[in-house]
Amino acid sequence: MKLVILDHHALNPGDMDLTEFRSFGEVIVYPRSKPEEVVERIGDAEMIFINKVVIDRKVMDACPNLKYVGVMATGYNVVDIDAARERGIVVTNIPDYSTESVAQFTFALILARANRVYEHSASVHSGEWIASPDFSYWKYPLVDLRDKTLGIFGFGAIGQRVAKIAQAMGMSVLYYTRTHHPELDSVQCHYADADTVLAQSDIVTLHLPLTKGNEGMVNASWIAKMKDGAWLINTARGGLICEADLAQALKNGKLAYAASDVVAVEPMAADNPLLSAPNMTITPHIAWASFEARERLMKIAAENIRSYLAGSPINNVAQ
16 A cells, blocks of 8 residues: 655654554655646655645546545545545545644734733843843833633634633633524523624634635625624634735734735745734744644544545545
8 A cells, every 4th residue: 555645744854743644554754746747746646645735627537546545634625526525535634733833823823912022032132121220111102911801713622722722811702603503592691693703702713624615705895894993713624714805904004913824825925915014913824733632643644544544434524
Protein backbone atom coordinates (compact mmCIF):
# COMPACT_ATOMS: atom_id res chain seq x y z
CA MET A 1 0.00 0.00 0.00
CA LYS A 2 1.39 3.38 -1.03
CA LEU A 3 0.41 6.50 0.96
CA VAL A 4 1.36 9.90 -0.48
CA ILE A 5 1.30 13.02 1.70
CA LEU A 6 1.27 16.02 -0.63
CA ASP A 7 1.69 19.05 1.66
CA HIS A 8 2.93 17.98 5.05
CA HIS A 9 5.16 20.84 6.18
CA ALA A 10 2.51 23.17 7.65
CA LEU A 11 1.11 20.33 9.75
CA ASN A 12 4.43 18.73 10.59
CA PRO A 13 7.56 20.87 10.32
CA GLY A 14 9.47 18.07 12.02
CA ASP A 15 7.97 17.65 15.48
CA MET A 16 5.39 14.94 14.67
CA ASP A 17 6.07 11.20 14.44
CA LEU A 18 4.98 9.30 11.30
CA THR A 19 5.71 5.84 12.68
CA GLU A 20 2.03 4.87 12.86
CA PHE A 21 1.46 5.99 9.28
CA ARG A 22 4.40 3.89 8.10
CA SER A 23 2.82 0.83 9.71
CA PHE A 24 0.12 0.96 7.01
CA GLY A 25 2.51 0.82 4.06
CA GLU A 26 5.02 2.84 2.08
CA VAL A 27 4.75 6.54 2.96
CA ILE A 28 6.00 9.20 0.55
CA VAL A 29 6.11 12.68 2.04
CA TYR A 30 6.24 15.98 0.18
CA PRO A 31 6.53 19.16 2.27
CA ARG A 32 4.65 21.11 -0.42
CA SER A 33 3.21 20.38 -3.87
CA LYS A 34 2.50 22.82 -6.67
CA PRO A 35 -0.72 22.24 -8.68
CA GLU A 36 1.24 21.06 -11.68
CA GLU A 37 3.06 18.47 -9.55
CA VAL A 38 0.02 16.84 -7.95
CA VAL A 39 -0.92 14.23 -10.57
CA GLU A 40 2.62 12.99 -11.08
CA ARG A 41 3.23 12.75 -7.34
CA ILE A 42 0.03 10.81 -6.74
CA GLY A 43 0.93 8.39 -9.53
CA ASP A 44 -0.58 4.97 -8.84
CA ALA A 45 -1.14 5.59 -5.13
CA GLU A 46 -4.44 4.42 -3.67
CA MET A 47 -4.31 6.73 -0.66
CA ILE A 48 -3.32 10.39 -0.49
CA PHE A 49 -3.28 12.97 2.29
CA ILE A 50 -3.66 16.69 1.82
CA ASN A 51 -4.21 19.89 3.70
CA LYS A 52 -4.69 22.67 1.16
CA VAL A 53 -3.78 20.89 -2.10
CA VAL A 54 -6.79 20.93 -4.42
CA ILE A 55 -8.08 17.54 -5.56
CA ASP A 56 -10.60 18.23 -8.30
CA ARG A 57 -12.30 16.17 -10.98
CA LYS A 58 -9.32 16.49 -13.34
CA VAL A 59 -6.93 15.12 -10.75
CA MET A 60 -9.24 12.20 -10.04
CA ASP A 61 -9.59 11.43 -13.74
CA ALA A 62 -5.81 11.41 -14.11
CA CYS A 63 -5.32 9.12 -11.09
CA PRO A 64 -7.69 6.16 -11.62
CA ASN A 65 -6.09 4.13 -8.83
CA LEU A 66 -7.06 6.72 -6.24
CA LYS A 67 -9.46 5.29 -3.66
CA TYR A 68 -8.94 7.45 -0.57
CA VAL A 69 -8.33 11.17 0.08
CA GLY A 70 -7.49 12.03 3.67
CA VAL A 71 -7.95 15.74 4.35
CA MET A 72 -5.72 16.64 7.27
CA ALA A 73 -8.11 19.36 8.45
CA THR A 74 -11.75 19.80 9.35
CA GLY A 75 -12.71 21.80 6.26
CA TYR A 76 -12.74 19.80 3.03
CA ASN A 77 -13.71 22.39 0.40
CA VAL A 78 -10.42 21.66 -1.42
CA VAL A 79 -11.89 18.35 -2.63
CA ASP A 80 -14.57 17.99 -5.30
CA ILE A 81 -16.88 15.88 -3.17
CA ASP A 82 -19.39 15.24 -5.96
CA ALA A 83 -16.66 13.87 -8.21
CA ALA A 84 -15.31 11.72 -5.39
CA ARG A 85 -18.75 10.33 -4.64
CA GLU A 86 -19.30 9.46 -8.31
CA ARG A 87 -16.06 7.47 -8.32
CA GLY A 88 -16.58 5.82 -4.95
CA ILE A 89 -13.57 7.60 -3.50
CA VAL A 90 -13.62 7.87 0.29
CA VAL A 91 -12.84 11.37 1.55
CA THR A 92 -12.19 11.73 5.26
CA ASN A 93 -11.66 14.82 7.36
CA ILE A 94 -10.49 15.43 10.93
CA PRO A 95 -13.34 16.69 13.10
CA ASP A 96 -12.97 18.41 16.47
CA TYR A 97 -9.20 18.13 16.78
CA SER A 98 -8.61 21.87 17.18
CA THR A 99 -11.57 22.94 19.31
CA GLU A 100 -9.50 23.90 22.35
CA SER A 101 -6.72 25.47 20.31
CA VAL A 102 -9.02 27.67 18.21
CA ALA A 103 -11.18 28.71 21.15
CA GLN A 104 -8.08 29.67 23.12
CA PHE A 105 -6.67 31.59 20.16
CA THR A 106 -9.97 33.43 19.68
CA PHE A 107 -9.60 34.84 23.15
CA ALA A 108 -5.92 35.56 22.59
CA LEU A 109 -7.00 37.89 19.77
CA ILE A 110 -9.71 39.45 21.96
CA LEU A 111 -7.43 39.88 24.96
CA ALA A 112 -4.67 41.30 22.78
CA ARG A 113 -6.93 44.31 22.28
CA ALA A 114 -8.58 44.38 25.69
CA ASN A 115 -5.29 44.45 27.61
CA ARG A 116 -2.87 45.87 25.02
CA VAL A 117 -0.12 43.61 26.32
CA TYR A 118 2.07 43.88 23.23
CA GLU A 119 1.85 47.67 22.99
CA HIS A 120 2.71 48.20 26.64
CA SER A 121 5.53 45.68 26.54
CA ALA A 122 6.95 47.53 23.52
CA SER A 123 6.62 50.80 25.43
CA VAL A 124 8.55 49.40 28.40
CA HIS A 125 11.28 47.99 26.15
CA SER A 126 11.61 51.38 24.46
CA GLY A 127 12.47 52.94 27.83
CA GLU A 128 9.21 54.71 28.63
CA TRP A 129 8.74 53.09 32.05
CA ILE A 130 12.31 53.89 33.00
CA ALA A 131 11.66 57.53 32.13
CA SER A 132 8.21 57.64 33.74
CA PRO A 133 7.66 59.80 36.85
CA ASP A 134 4.90 57.39 37.92
CA PHE A 135 4.88 53.78 39.09
CA SER A 136 2.18 52.97 36.51
CA TYR A 137 0.96 54.33 33.20
CA TRP A 138 -1.15 53.17 30.30
CA LYS A 139 -0.94 54.36 26.75
CA TYR A 140 -4.29 52.95 25.62
CA PRO A 141 -7.62 52.31 27.34
CA LEU A 142 -7.84 48.91 29.00
CA VAL A 143 -11.13 47.04 28.71
CA ASP A 144 -12.90 44.61 31.05
CA LEU A 145 -14.76 41.87 29.20
CA ARG A 146 -17.15 41.30 32.07
CA ASP A 147 -20.69 42.47 31.23
CA LYS A 148 -19.84 42.78 27.52
CA THR A 149 -21.85 40.82 24.96
CA LEU A 150 -20.11 38.33 22.68
CA GLY A 151 -21.91 37.44 19.46
CA ILE A 152 -21.02 34.07 17.95
CA PHE A 153 -21.81 33.08 14.36
CA GLY A 154 -21.63 29.30 14.09
CA PHE A 155 -22.31 27.20 17.16
CA GLY A 156 -20.56 23.91 16.58
CA ALA A 157 -17.92 22.52 18.92
CA ILE A 158 -15.67 25.57 18.65
CA GLY A 159 -18.46 28.11 18.95
CA GLN A 160 -19.80 26.33 22.02
CA ARG A 161 -16.34 26.23 23.63
CA VAL A 162 -15.87 29.94 22.96
CA ALA A 163 -19.24 30.58 24.60
CA LYS A 164 -18.18 28.71 27.74
CA ILE A 165 -14.97 30.71 28.02
CA ALA A 166 -16.89 33.94 27.52
CA GLN A 167 -19.37 33.04 30.24
CA ALA A 168 -16.53 32.15 32.61
CA MET A 169 -15.24 35.69 32.06
CA GLY A 170 -18.59 37.20 32.93
CA MET A 171 -19.74 37.94 29.38
CA SER A 172 -23.21 37.47 27.97
CA VAL A 173 -23.42 35.40 24.80
CA LEU A 174 -25.73 35.65 21.81
CA TYR A 175 -25.28 33.09 19.08
CA TYR A 176 -26.64 32.53 15.61
CA THR A 177 -26.69 29.19 13.84
CA ARG A 178 -28.85 27.70 11.10
CA THR A 179 -30.41 25.19 13.45
CA HIS A 180 -31.42 26.34 16.92
CA HIS A 181 -30.81 23.83 19.68
CA PRO A 182 -32.73 25.11 22.74
CA GLU A 183 -30.86 22.71 25.02
CA LEU A 184 -27.72 24.81 24.47
CA ASP A 185 -29.33 27.97 25.86
CA SER A 186 -28.62 29.14 29.40
CA VAL A 187 -29.01 32.23 31.56
CA GLN A 188 -25.95 33.84 29.98
CA CYS A 189 -26.18 32.27 26.51
CA HIS A 190 -29.07 32.67 24.08
CA TYR A 191 -29.90 32.00 20.45
CA ALA A 192 -30.90 35.08 18.44
CA ASP A 193 -31.44 35.93 14.79
CA ALA A 194 -28.46 37.26 12.88
CA ASP A 195 -29.54 40.92 12.93
CA THR A 196 -30.07 40.84 16.70
CA VAL A 197 -26.65 39.31 17.28
CA LEU A 198 -25.04 42.02 15.18
CA ALA A 199 -26.96 44.87 16.78
CA GLN A 200 -26.39 43.86 20.40
CA SER A 201 -22.86 42.42 20.44
CA ASP A 202 -19.79 44.34 21.56
CA ILE A 203 -17.62 41.66 19.95
CA VAL A 204 -18.60 39.37 17.08
CA THR A 205 -16.63 36.19 16.40
CA LEU A 206 -16.95 33.84 13.42
CA HIS A 207 -16.90 30.05 13.72
CA LEU A 208 -18.51 28.95 10.46
CA PRO A 209 -17.38 26.65 7.67
CA LEU A 210 -16.99 28.39 4.32
CA THR A 211 -19.77 27.50 1.88
CA LYS A 212 -21.06 28.87 -1.40
CA GLY A 213 -23.95 30.36 0.54
CA ASN A 214 -21.93 32.39 3.05
CA GLU A 215 -18.89 33.45 1.04
CA GLY A 216 -18.35 37.18 1.55
CA MET A 217 -21.25 37.43 4.01
CA VAL A 218 -19.34 39.93 6.14
CA ASN A 219 -19.74 42.86 3.78
CA ALA A 220 -20.60 46.55 4.11
CA SER A 221 -24.31 45.96 4.71
CA TRP A 222 -23.58 43.23 7.31
CA ILE A 223 -21.07 45.45 9.13
CA ALA A 224 -23.54 48.37 9.07
CA LYS A 225 -25.82 46.32 11.34
CA MET A 226 -23.10 46.02 14.00
CA LYS A 227 -22.71 48.35 16.96
CA ASP A 228 -20.56 51.39 16.31
CA GLY A 229 -17.14 50.66 17.74
CA ALA A 230 -17.66 46.90 17.89
CA TRP A 231 -14.88 44.34 17.39
CA LEU A 232 -14.81 41.55 14.80
CA ILE A 233 -12.81 38.32 15.23
CA ASN A 234 -12.30 35.66 12.54
CA THR A 235 -10.61 32.35 13.27
CA ALA A 236 -12.80 30.47 10.76
CA ARG A 237 -12.22 31.10 7.04
CA GLY A 238 -11.00 34.22 5.27
CA GLY A 239 -13.55 33.87 2.49
CA LEU A 240 -16.35 34.72 4.91
CA ILE A 241 -15.24 38.36 4.82
CA CYS A 242 -15.24 40.94 2.06
CA GLU A 243 -11.83 42.26 2.99
CA ALA A 244 -12.16 45.65 1.26
CA ASP A 245 -15.38 46.33 3.19
CA LEU A 246 -13.79 45.36 6.51
CA ALA A 247 -10.78 47.58 5.81
CA GLN A 248 -13.10 50.49 5.04
CA ALA A 249 -15.07 49.94 8.26
CA LEU A 250 -11.83 50.14 10.24
CA LYS A 251 -10.69 53.25 8.39
CA ASN A 252 -13.94 55.14 8.92
CA GLY A 253 -14.24 54.07 12.56
CA LYS A 254 -17.39 51.99 12.25
CA LEU A 255 -15.41 49.16 13.83
CA ALA A 256 -12.84 49.85 16.53
CA TYR A 257 -10.89 46.65 16.08
CA ALA A 258 -10.71 43.52 14.00
CA ALA A 259 -8.52 40.45 14.17
CA SER A 260 -8.21 37.61 11.71
CA ASP A 261 -6.16 34.45 11.67
CA VAL A 262 -7.23 33.79 8.08
CA VAL A 263 -7.55 35.65 4.79
CA ALA A 264 -9.33 34.86 1.55
CA VAL A 265 -6.13 34.01 -0.35
CA GLU A 266 -3.36 32.26 1.55
CA PRO A 267 -0.45 32.92 1.68
CA MET A 268 -1.50 36.55 1.99
CA ALA A 269 -1.19 38.76 -1.08
CA ALA A 270 0.87 41.95 -0.84
CA ASP A 271 -2.10 44.06 -1.92
CA ASN A 272 -4.55 42.68 0.65
CA PRO A 273 -6.44 45.75 1.96
CA LEU A 274 -6.33 44.48 5.54
CA LEU A 275 -2.56 45.02 5.68
CA SER A 276 -3.02 48.79 5.64
CA ALA A 277 -6.18 48.92 7.75
CA PRO A 278 -5.87 50.55 11.19
CA ASN A 279 -6.56 48.59 14.38
CA MET A 280 -6.23 45.29 12.53
CA THR A 281 -4.45 42.25 13.96
CA ILE A 282 -3.51 39.51 11.48
CA THR A 283 -1.91 36.17 12.27
CA PRO A 284 -0.82 33.54 9.71
CA HIS A 285 -3.53 30.85 10.07
CA ILE A 286 -2.14 29.36 13.28
CA ALA A 287 -5.18 29.11 15.58
CA TRP A 288 -5.39 25.38 14.84
CA ALA A 289 -1.69 24.68 15.18
CA SER A 290 -0.84 24.05 18.83
CA PHE A 291 1.34 20.98 19.29
CA GLU A 292 -1.46 19.25 21.16
CA ALA A 293 -4.00 19.94 18.40
CA ARG A 294 -1.66 18.69 15.68
CA GLU A 295 -0.95 15.58 17.74
CA ARG A 296 -4.69 14.93 18.02
CA LEU A 297 -5.04 15.46 14.26
CA MET A 298 -2.40 12.83 13.49
CA LYS A 299 -4.04 10.30 15.82
CA ILE A 300 -7.46 10.83 14.24
CA ALA A 301 -5.94 10.59 10.75
CA ALA A 302 -4.35 7.26 11.66
CA GLU A 303 -7.67 5.99 13.02
CA ASN A 304 -9.35 7.07 9.77
CA ILE A 305 -6.85 4.96 7.83
CA ARG A 306 -7.28 1.98 10.12
CA SER A 307 -11.07 2.10 9.78
CA TYR A 308 -10.87 2.43 6.00
CA LEU A 309 -8.56 -0.55 5.68
CA ALA A 310 -10.91 -2.55 7.92
CA GLY A 311 -13.75 -1.82 5.51
CA SER A 312 -15.72 0.56 7.75
CA PRO A 313 -14.60 4.13 6.96
CA ILE A 314 -15.25 6.80 9.57
CA ASN A 315 -15.38 10.58 9.09
CA ASN A 316 -16.23 9.94 5.44
CA VAL A 317 -17.60 13.24 4.08
CA ALA A 318 -18.23 11.76 0.60
CA GLN A 319 -20.93 9.31 1.64
